[in-house]
Amino acid sequence: MAVRAANHQLVSCMISACEQRQNRDAVGLDSMQCLDDALCMKAQEGTTSLHIALKENFNPETTRMMIENASDEALAVQDDLGKTPMHYAVSFSQCTDVRVDLISLFIQRDLSAVQSKPRPKRTFLDLADKSNCSVFREHQKTKTIITKKFNDWAAKKAQSTSSDRTGESTTADKGNMTVWNKNSEDILLNLKLHYMRTRSAEMAISFLYGSNMSDVQIGFDYDRLPRRIIWNDFIKRFGADAKSGLKFDSVLNYVTFPQVEVRLKGRLADNERDAELQSGGGQLGAIGRKDMTYFFDWLYKKGVRHIIRLSVQDPGDAGEKVHGDWAIQQALERFIVERLDWQKTDLDPETILHVSSKALEIETPTSKDSKDVERLPNRQLKELCLRWSGSNAVLRAWSEPEGLPNLTQLERIYLFKPPLDKMLDGPQWINQKVHDFQERLNRNAKIIEGTQFESSDQDSQMPLEPRRIEVITRDAGTDVQLKTTSRDTPLSATSAPVKGVNSHRWLDSTSRFASEMMPFWENTLKDFKESRKGQGTPERVEDDVIIALIDDGIDMFDASLSNHVLEGKSFDYHDGKVRPPFSSARGHGTVMASMILRICPMAKVYPIRLRTYEGPDGKNQIDRKYAAMAVQAALDKKATIISMSWTLPMPKGSNDTKDTLHTVLQKAVENKVLMFCSSPDEGKFSELDYPSGPWPDNFFRIGAARADGTVFEWTQDDGITFVLPGVDVVKDQMGNSSFDMPSSGGVTNRVVDFKYETGSSVATALAAGLAAMIIYCVKASILAVKTANQNTGPIVGIAIPDNGGNLVARPDAMRAAFCSLGKKTHNNFIQVWEELDKMSDMLERARARGSSPEAKLACVKRFVEFGMKLAKEN
Numbered sequence: 001m002a003v004r005a006a007n008h009q010l011v012s013c014m015i016s017a018c019e020q021r022q023n024r025d026a027v028g029l030d031s032m033q034c035l036d037d038a039l040c041m042k043a044q045e046g047t048t049s050l051h052i053a054l055k056e057n058f059n060p061e062t063t064r065m066m067i068e069n070a071s072d073e074a075l076a077v078q079d080d081l082g083k084t085p086m087h088y089a090v091s092f093s094q095c096t097d098v099r100v101d102l103i104s105l106f107i108q109r110d111l112s113a114v115q116s117k118p119r120p121k122r123t124f125l126d127l128a129d130k131s132n133c134s135v136f137r138e139h140q141k142t143k144t145i146i147t148k149k150f151n152d153w154a155a156k157k158a159q160s161t162s163s164d165r166t167g168e169s170t171t172a173d174k175g176n177m178t179v180w181n182k183n184s185e186d187i188l189l190n191l192k193l194h195y196m197r198t199r200s201a202e203m204a205i206s207f208l209y210g211s212n213m214s215d216v217q218i219g220f221d222y223d224r225l226p227r228r229i230i231w232n233d234f235i236k237r238f239g240a241d242a243k244s245g246l247k248f249d250s251v252l253n254y255v256t257f258p259q260v261e262v263r264l265k266g267r268l269a270d271n272e273r274d275a276e277l278q279s280g281g282g283q284l285g286a287i288g289r290k291d292m293t294y295f296f297d298w299l300y301k302k303g304v305r306h307i308i309r310l311s312v313q314d315p316g317d318a319g320e321k322v323h324g325d326w327a328i329q330q331a332l333e334r335f336i337v338e339r340l341d342w343q344k345t346d347l348d349p350e351t352i353l354h355v356s357s358k359a360l361e362i363e364t365p366t367s368k369d370s371k372d373v374e375r376l377p378n379r380q381l382k383e384l385c386l387r388w389s390g391s392n393a394v395l396r397a398w399s400e401p402e403g404l405p406n407l408t409q410l411e412r413i414y415l416f417k418p419p420l421d422k423m424l425d426g427p428q429w430i431n432q433k434v435h436d437f438q439e440r441l442n443r444n445a446k447i448i449e450g451t452q453f454e455s456s457d458q459d460s461q462m463p464l465e466p467r468r469i470e471v472i473t474r475d476a477g478t479d480v481q482l483k484t485t486s487r488d489t490p491l492s493a494t495s496a497p498v499k500g501v502n503s504h505r506w507l508d509s510t511s512r513f514a515s516e517m518m519p520f521w522e523n524t525l526k527d528f529k530e531s532r533k534g535q536g537t538p539e540r541v542e543d544d545v546i547i548a549l550i551d552d553g554i555d556m557f558d559a560s561l562s563n564h565v566l567e568g569k570s571f572d573y574h575d576g577k578v579r580p581p582f583s584s585a586r587g588h589g590t591v592m593a594s595m596i597l598r599i600c601p602m603a604k605v606y607p608i609r610l611r612t613y614e615g616p617d618g619k620n621q622i623d624r625k626y627a628a629m630a631v632q633a634a635l636d637k638k639a640t641i642i643s644m645s646w647t648l649p650m651p652k653g654s655n656d657t658k659d660t661l662h663t664v665l666q667k668a669v670e671n672k673v674l675m676f677c678s679s680p681d682e683g684k685f686s687e688l689d690y691p692s693g694p695w696p697d698n699f700f701r702i703g704a705a706r707a708d709g710t711v712f713e714w715t716q717d718d719g720i721t722f723v724l725p726g727v728d729v730v731k732d733q734m735g736n737s738s739f740d741m742p743s744s745g746g747v748t749n750r751v752v753d754f755k756y757e758t759g760s761s762v763a764t765a766l767a768a769g770l771a772a773m774i775i776y777c778v779k780a781s782i783l784a785v786k787t788a789n790q791n792t793g794p795i796v797g798i799a800i801p802d803n804g805g806n807l808v809a810r811p812d813a814m815r816a817a818f819c820s821l822g823k824k825t826h827n828n829f830i831q832v833w834e835e836l837d838k839m840s841d842m843l844e845r846a847r848a849r850g851s852s853p854e855a856k857l858a859c860v861k862r863f864v865e866f867g868m869k870l871a872k873e874n
Contacts, residue, residue: 039066039074046079054088060098067105072113075106075124082129083138090135090187092143095180103187107194114198125195126203134207136191143184150177189251196253196308197338201578202571204253213636215567216247217580219254220299224583226557228261231268231294236563237556238582242303246567246582251306254577255299258313259320262291287319290327300334305359311341315387329354336378341385341414346394349403355381381407385414387476390423390430395437404469405445412470413441419476438471445469506725509833509840510599510770516843517773518601520863521780528783539802541782544604545772547596547641548634549765550627551589553609556582560594561605568607569633571626581609592645592765595729599769602776608633610646622646627690628661631668640775640809641674643768645761648690665691669698672810676700676768678760679720698811702726702767704760705829722818723829724770726763770832771809774817774870779805781867784860800864804871817870839866 110125239245316322568581584590608630615621692699704726822834846859
């Protein structure tokens with residue numbers, strides 16, 4: 001009642017009385033419990049006194065007392081809207097300096113909670129409201145709303161003939177907005193950094209971006225990408241800057257690189273050579289390298305400014321080249337780095353101090369009586385991993401006053417001693433020198449801290465305890481961080497010779513048609529855009545067909561995939577990180593993607609990487625929770641087709657995760673999304689298996705066939721929609737490198753490295769590709785008719801409707817389109833060559849005759865007839 005009545009004096013008095021009695025007796029403890037009960041008590045709309053105090057801008061000092069004395073449970077109370085007190089604390093409408101301090105107090109309370117033992121499963125900061133807004137996104141939402149209102153109001157004021165006083169008021173309001181915007185930046189950055197430091201990547205992504213519709217990355221793990229790379233290819237696949245390719249947050253939770261060799265070609269190589277000549281020679285020695293400078297320059301152009309954990313492998317083993325001091329300084333000088341693990345032996349202390357030297361600067365007063373400020377590098381190094389050769393000279397260089405003691409925020413050093421077979425001195429001598437290093441390091445750090453205090457504003461307080469840098473020694477070869485960053489086997493840079501392929505007539509026919517259809521689509525699209533002067537259709541007929549592939553990721557550097565793989569999304573969370581969608585855990589997703597593109601090379605594949613784990617039977621299994629999130633991600637992307645080569649048994653009983661997976665699949669069914677799934681290789685389809693079990697008629701349930709079209713013995717014909725080739729079909733792309741990458745040479749020869757792949761998962765990918773090709777055929781027919789009619793008048797009596805591409809993408813229409821391609825055998829195998837071979841012959845003849853208007857028109861008429869046949873059931 002006192003809070004609602006805005007009687008802050010009474011509230012302050014009550015809290016102070018409870019605090020004073022707290023340590024006296026049992027009654028004092030009871031009084032604190034009563035205080036917490038009062039803070040937890042709900043009133044109207046489910047609000048507590050804390051909700052009201054923060055919502056109504058209660059007295060700041062009293063509010064601070066309430067937050068300090070509230071239990072974790074009181075801070076986590078949610079009102080009828082699902083909002084915690086902190087949801088109201090972060091409102092942009094109260095973005096004052098005082099409110100920034102209160103939010104810092106909330107962050108400190110959360111830090112205390114996550115550091116307690118046992119650590120709670122979640123705290124008040126992990127709670128989202130009923131609209132699924134975290135406190136971070138709540139602040140962003142209120143900022144957007146209030147900023148728009150202010151801009152609209154200011155625009156009206158500017159247009160009106162107001163008095164001078166009104167003008168002064170507007171200026172004052174603009175000043176308030178300036179302060180609020182500055183405070184808003186601080187609040188968002190502090191929340192982001194704290195949450196990234198204390199939570200897993202999965203939780204951080206949800207906190208910052210919710211369902212992450214824009215696929216923003218909060219980390220970069222080079223993972224299984226090629227260890228030798230042509231830089232032009234890397235940029236082509238991931239984008240050169242923030243406007244293209246991968247999207248990054250300005251703060252990355254982690255960045256990890258193995259040893260990677262970068263080669264420049266063409267203009268990039270010429271430009272670098274010219275720059276070196278102008279500077280009077282290169283900056284590298286005979287055994288120096290600077291590969292990482294390219295990657296960090298790329299990250300900077302992508303908008304990255306702050307890296308919490310950075311790990312780079314640079315050991316220089318067996319005569320390998322290593323990065324010189326200049327290269328490391330160039331790579332890291334523009335980034336704020338908190339935890340550095342550059343794995344080079346005897347890393348130069350001057351190089352370490354150069355980290356962040358050109359990052360966002362901070363201002364500090366030069367004296368007490370002067371308003372002059374000095375701009376200093378924003379160094380935030382808190383943790384260092386150092387590889388040591390055993391030389392005492394290096395330990396002394398690190399610990400001298402000009403060295404690491406200057407890192408004022410340094411808390412911990414992991415010192416990796418050399419292996420026993422490389423030590424020049426005995427263990428006792430080594431241990432003594434490490435002890436001396438730690439003592440000298442902290443002694444000099446204390447001196448520097450005192451000197452800085454004396455030269456700073458005397459109103460600031462000297463820390464109660466001098467800073468002490470912890471030194472933790474590790475033996476070489478026991479670095480867990482090293483093992484996790486280099487856990488994957490590097491991809492080979494060479495190509496294996498092509499082996500014999502068990503060719504199916506089905507595969508020959510579809511591959512040949514794809515090789516003819518791709519240029520026909522490209523030319524049709526080009527002619528249409530030229531005739532419409534770049535203006536598209538309302539139905540977006542000209543847009544790409546997107547296939548969401550829910551699997552184990554896709555190797556974007558596989559030569560067979562060209563540039564047809566989108567950035568994707570990953571739900572493969574391990575060890576606090578998220579493994580990227582642009583690499584594949586077992587190569588399975590890469591095979592599936594190349595199968596799809598073998599049949600439809602125009603399509604775009606959107607990889608959604610799932611977390612897998614080994615089940616009791618030793619087979620890889622997927623997590624139901626992440627399967628639900630993956631399907632939702634495909635719907636959010638508005639994918640035309642979803643391909644899933646996995647099954648999940650329904651759990652016994654009911655639980656939230658089951659409901660989530662069932663609900664999202666139900667939504668996809670209701671939206672008539674084309675979904676393809678594999679038949680189990682051991683057993684038949686069951687109504688008790690996801691994804692298709694509850695909706696057998698709404699999925700394409702695909703089985704595998706032999707070369708003669710009979711069903712593969714590992715699958716059952718019960719419940720199968722169609723049978724496609726799947727036994728002894730080519731491939732597993734095991735390492736096409738973009739280092740001197742060979743050309744693909746055509747659709748039928750896209751794969752250079754492969755092994756035989758069996759089962760219905762391959763058949764499912766082929767079916768998804770065929771569905772995409774059918775949609776492209778209908779789209780091409782629509783665009784060709786529009787272009788031809790505009791140039792020559794009507795060429796057919798009945799045209800396909802403009803939304804024909806959308807209509808044929810419905811499950812029932814697509815089944816009919818499949819069947820229109822050829823005879824369906826008794827076991828649901830479609831002999832697609834009956835129609836596709838005729839169309840391939842026609843397209844090939846038209847291409848051979850040249851591009852005369854008569855030949856083009858005849859080709860268009862014949863192709864439109866084919867497109868109408870595919871779409872006739874729509």
